Amino acid sequence: MAPYSVVSGARGVMDGLLADTRLHIPPEVAERAQRDVKFTGNPEPFLPVPFRIVEALAGLKGLEAAFATAIAEERYGVNAGTATVDVEHAALFLFSTFLARINGKVPNDPSLTAAGGPVKDTDIHHSFKNRYRQLATNCYRTKDGKYYYTHGSLDARATMKILGMDPDRTDLVETKDILKAYGEAVAQFTAAELDEKIQAAGLPGTICYSIDEFLATEQGKAIADAPVYELSSTPGPKVTWPSVPPNTPRQALTGIKVLDLTRVIAGPVIGRGLAEHGATVLRITSPNLPDLQGIVPDLHAGKYSAHVDLDTAEGRATLAALVRDADVLVDGYRPGSLARRGFSRDAVRALNPALVYVRENCYGWRGPWASRAGWQQIADAASGVSALYADKLGHAGEAIQPIFPSADYGSGAAGVVGTLQALYQRARAGGVFDVDVSLLQYNLYELSLGLYPDAVWERVRAPAERLRHNWDVVMMMGGVGPSLRAARPELFTRADLWQVLAAPTYGPEGSVRILRPVVRFAHLPVELGKGPSQNGDDAAAWPALGK
Template identity: 30%
Template sequence: MTSIKYAWSELGGDPARLARVSTVARKDALPARLPVRELARACVGVCALAGAELGARRAGLARVPVVRVDDGAVAASFTSERQLLVEGRAPVAFAPLSRFWRTADGWVRTHANYPHHRERLLRVLGTPEDPDAVAAALAERSATEVEDTVYAAGGLAVALRTPEEWAAHEQAAAVAARPLVERVRLDGTRARAFTPLQGAPLLPAAGLRVLDLTRVLAGPVATRTLALLGADVLRVDPPGLPELPDQHADTGFGKRSALLELTSATGRSTFEDLLASADVVVTGYRPGSLDRFGLSPEALAERRPGLVVAQVSAWGADGPWSGRRGFDSLVQVATGIAAVEGSAERPGALPAQALDHGSGYLLAAAVLRALTEQSYDGGSRLVRVALARTAAWLMTGVGTDERGGDPGAAADAGAGAWLAETGSALGRLRYALPPVSFESGPGDWARPAGPWGADAAAWIDQPRQHAQGDQGDQPADVNS
C-alpha cells in the first residue's frame, strides 16, 4: 500500500496503524494516464484511518477499528458534483466561458463560473459574453500574456504548461520544498481532554465545533467529512459573495450555513462569540487574505488556545503565486497534468477534480490527526495543504496499492451502488455516499444540504469539549 503508507507518514501517523486498512480495487475506477485512482484511494484511506484512530482514542477501544476503502465509493465521491441531482436536474459543472481556448502560441484555460470572475475576464478582453468573441480575442494574444493580464484584473486564466515548463517555474520550486501536509504546533497549550464516546455509530468528531470559512470544493469536502464524523460544522460566508447553488448542495451535507459580514461591528462580535467555543477553524481563501480580520493561525490560536487551524490553498503558502486565486482545473493546466492527460496540441483533464477532492480528504485527515495528537501532547495546531502540492504528488507517480486489494472486485461496480436519495429543503437530492468507512462508523450524513446562508450564526446546543487543554481523565492508549 505504497501511496497510503506515504500519505499516512506525511500525516505523522503510526505506521503500525496501516495494518488496519484493507482496500477493494476496481480497475475501471477513475481511468487516467496518471495514477488518479491510487491518489484518490490513498487520500480517502488515510482520512478514514485518522477518523478510526481518533474514535478509538475517545472510546477507549483496545484496537483501532478496521478501515475499508472501496474504489467504487471513492470514484463516486470524487465525482460527487457530477453525481448530484436536484429534483432530477443535473447541475452544470462549468459555465460556457470556463474552458480551454486557443491562443496565438498555445492554450489557456479560464475559470468564469462566478459572475465577478466572468466580468473581469470580459473586461480585460473587451468583448461581450459571447464565446465566439472571446475565442477571437484570445487567439490574437499569447497564453502567458492572457494569464498575466487577466490575473492583474482579478480574473482567472492560466497558460498550458508541460511538466518540464512547470518544473522550471519558480512557483513549482516553492511547492516542491513543502511537505504534502504541513503540520505546525503553534503553542504549548495543555493536552486536550475529550468527553468519552459511547454508543453507535462511532463518531470521532462528536461534540466538536468547526468554523468553516471555505469555498468551492477542497475546503467544503474537508468540512463535509468532519460533519459526517459528528462535528457541528457551521459554514460562514460574507453576504456579498454568494455560492453557486448546486455546488453548495453537493458539499453542504451534514453542515449548516450562515452569513456574516466581518467588516461590521455586529458581524465581528458574532464571529468572536463563535470562535470562543470553536475547536477547529478551516479556511480556504488565498494565503494571507484573512489576516486583516485577525484570522491568521497565530492570531486565532492566541484568542482561542487549543484551536486546530486548517488551511487549503491552490498554489501554496510560499512563492510568487501564493497569493493568486486558483481552482483545480487551473492547477491541472499549470502543473503539466493537462498536457499529460492530453498533449501540448490538445490538452486533456483528469476524470475528476481529484486535486480538490484529494486535498479535501487530506485536510480532514490532518485535522483528525491533530486532534488525536492534542490528546497526548496538547498545543494549538496548524495543518495545511495545497492543490499544487497534491498535483506534484500525482505527477511523481504516487505509487500503487494493488497489493492487498480484493482480487474479486476488479470490475467497476457502477456508480449507482454508491448513490442515495433524500428529501431536503432544496428538493429531492440524489448524492454520492461518503467513501470514508470504518468499523462501527457512520454510513451517511445526519442531515442533507440546506439553502445557502439560511441558518443562524450560532452553535447547536450540545455538550462541549475541553478545547483549551482543561485537565480531565484521558482514555486508555490505543494499540493498532
C-alpha cells in the same frame, strides 16, 4: 505478469504516505493502518485518465480511517474493527457533485432553479446562467501558439472585459459560436501578454505549462518538495475531547466544532469529511458574495449554514464569538482575505489559542504565486497536468483539462487527514496546530505516483479520445458520463454506495441523494447526521449537540 490492480495501487499509496517522514505519522496510527485498513472493489481501472487519481484518493482515505480508528479508541476505548475503502466508491467520489440529486432531479434542473424554486440563487453576477459567461472559464490558444486558461471565477465580467468581450452580449447562445468568439479574442494576445494583464488585475488565469516548464518557475521550485499536506505545530497544552451526551452517536469527532469558511469544492470537501466523522460543522457565508449552489446537496450535507457579513462590525463580532468556541477553522478563501477582515492565524489564536487552523489554496503556501487566485482548472493547467493529458490523448502541444477535479477532491481529502492528525495529537500530547493544503501541491504529489502502464491506459482512454483543449467541464462530463455509466452501470445503482437524506431546505418533502462516505468501519459509525443547509438557512450560533 499479474494484471494491474487499483486495489494494490491504493494500498501502495497508503504505505507511501505512512513512510513519508515529512508527515510525522504517529507510529501507533501507522500500525493501525497496516493492520486494520482493507482496500476492496473491482481492481480494474475505468476512469479515462492516465493518472492514478483513484489510487491517490483511496490511499488518503485509508490514512483517514487509521486516524479515525485511533481517535475512537482514545476517546471511547472501543475497537472500530476493520476499516474498508472501496476503490470504486473512491472513484465516484472524484466527481460526486455531478451525481447528486435534489428531489430526484439534477441540481441545475430549471424547475429547481427558476424564480420561486427551492434552490437559492447565489449566482448574483450571472456567471453560470448562460453559456456565454460560463465559457469565460476555458482553455484557448494564444497568438504565439501557446495555450492559456482563463477563468471567470464567480464573476466573469472582469475576465471578459480584459479579453474585449462585452459581458452583456445576448446574441451568442450556441456553444460553437461562443467558443469561436473567445478563441478569436484570446488569439489577439501572446500567452505572456495575457498573463500580465490577468495577474495585474488579480484574476485567476494561467499559461498552460508543461511539467518541466512549471518546475523551472520560481513557484515550481518553491513547492516542488512539499508533501501532500503540511502539519506544523508549536507547543501548547493538551485539549481534552468533548463529552458526549447520552443517546448521541459516538463517532470519532462527535462534539468537535468546525467553522467552515470555504466555497466551491476543495475547501468544502474538508468540512464534509469532518462532518462524516461526527463533527458539528457550521459553514459561514456572506449574503453579499456569489456562490455555487449546485455543490450544496453533496458537499454541504451534514453541515449547518449561516450568513455572516464580515465587512460589518457586527459580523466580525459574530465570527469572533464563534471562533472562541471552535476546535477547527477551515479557510478556503483567497490567501489574505480573512486576514484583511481581522481573522489571520495570529488574530484567531488570540481569541482561541488551541484552534486548529486549516488553509487551502491553489498555488501552495510558499513562493511568489502563493497569493494568486486559482481554481482546479488553473492548478491543472499551471502544473503541467493538462499538457501531459493532451499528450497522452495524442494531442501533443495542446493542454486538455483532465475530466475529473481530482486536485479539488484530493487536496480536500488531504486536509481531512491533516485535521484528524492535528486533533489527535492535540489531545494526546498538546500543541497548537496548522494544516496547509493546496491544489498544485496535490497535483505534484499525484504526478509523483506515476502514470498507468501503457496497456492499462489503452483500455480506459477511449471515452476521452475526442476531447480537445477548449472543452470546458460541462462538455467533458457530458461527453464521458454515458460511457462511465455503460462501463460500470452497477455503481450508479448500488444501494450501499448511495444515501437519501431529508432536506427540508428544498421543500416540505425535500430530499437529496448523495454518495455515502467512502470510509467504513465494522464497529464505528461514519455518517452524515443531517441533510444540507443552503446558504443562510441557520443561525450564526453553535447548535446543541445532537440537534
